[in-house]
Amino acid sequence: MSRFCVPRVLYVCALVLWTFAWVYPTSAQEVAMADQPELHAPDVxxxxxxxxxxxxxxxxxxxxxxxxxxxxxxxxxxxxxxxxxxxxxxxxxxxxxxxxxxxxxxxxxxxxxxxxxxxxxxxxxxxxxxxxxxxxxxxxxxxxxxxxxxxxxxxxxxxxxxxxxxKRGREKPNISGFVEYGSFNTIREGGSLSGKKGPIDFSGSITRLDTAGFSAINYR
The missing domain is CATH 2.170.130.10 (TonB-dependent receptor, plug domain)
Known part of the structure; x- marks a missing residue:
């Protein structure tokens, strides 16, 4: 009977070590995750x-x-x-x-x-x-x-x-403008004005788009 006791003891010890090897990394990971600050996405x-x-x-x-x-x-x-x-x-x-x-x-x-x-x-x-x-x-x-x-x-x-x-004006008055040119003599231009003065805020823009277009007959 004694010759069968040694293998059983070794089997039990191996099983305990194998279980501990799986539990320890999981516990360490949970502790590490608990230490990390929670991230909250801004509400839309x-x-x-x-x-x-x-x-x-x-x-x-x-x-x-x-x-x-x-x-x-x-x-x-x-x-x-x-x-x-x-x-x-x-x-x-x-x-x-x-x-x-x-x-x-x-x-x-x-x-x-x-x-x-x-x-x-x-x-x-x-x-x-x-x-x-x-x-x-x-x-x-x-x-x-x-x-x-x-x-x-x-x-x-x-x-x-x-x-x-x-958009609403949130800073001191600001003026900006742009001009774009593309194919088919397409021109896009515009400007914007925005700002805030005391309790009053303002924002406005104007845009113009001109294009010669293309002919469906001559287009390649």
Whole structure:
């Protein structure tokens, strides 16, 4: 009987050492993670719901395009920015300057409510909004709420809501301008003025775009 005791003891010892080897690194990792400071992402506040609430508390699908996103992607118009968003269909009736509409969740342009600084800008005649001439130069952020918002905004928001917030002056008065030239004799020029004086802040911009375009017959 004694010749079988030694292997059993060795087996038990090996099992204990193997278990300890797995438990110790895990415990050390947990201690190291406990010592690390917690990182908290900043809350994104949505104002298209009439009251400013954190995005994580909004029941609808939410997407936010910031002014930094517009600059990094070199986006010139709001319509171009909306083409980056998911769940939206942006259509244009022709070339530059023609009507641009947006459909959300299979709805019509008349069922997409558009707000600029909290004010409804949909047409009073057909209920849609034309994004053709809305540039991104003075845009602070774009909030997109996909899905019906009829309980808050009525039948005009059955597809969803697009809330556009313009920039505000936060520093001493500043004036800037730009001129761009591209193919087909395309010229884009504009300027902006923003600032803050006491309790009053202001921000505004103006942009002009001219292009000769190209002929579909002679274009190669």
């Amino acid at each position: 506040v949505i104002s298209a719901t009439k009251t400013e609430i954190p995005a994580k508390q909004v029941t609808s699908a939410v997407e936010v395009i910031t002014g930094e996103d517009l600059q990094q992607r070199k986006i010139r118009t709001v319509a171009e920015a909306l083409r980056w968003a998911s769940g939206l269909a942006v259509f244009q009736s022709g070339g530059l300057g023609t009507t641009v509409g947006v459909r959300m969740r299979g709805g019509t342009p008349q069922q997409t409510l558009v707000l600029i600084d909290g004010a409804i800008v949909n047409s009073a005649t057909d209920g849609s909004y034309d994004f053709a001439n809305l540039t991104s130069d003075n845009i602070e952020r774009i909030e997109i709420l996909r899905g019906s918002q009829s309980m808050l905004w009525g039948s005009d928001a059955m597809g969803g809501v697009i809330n556009i917030t313009t």
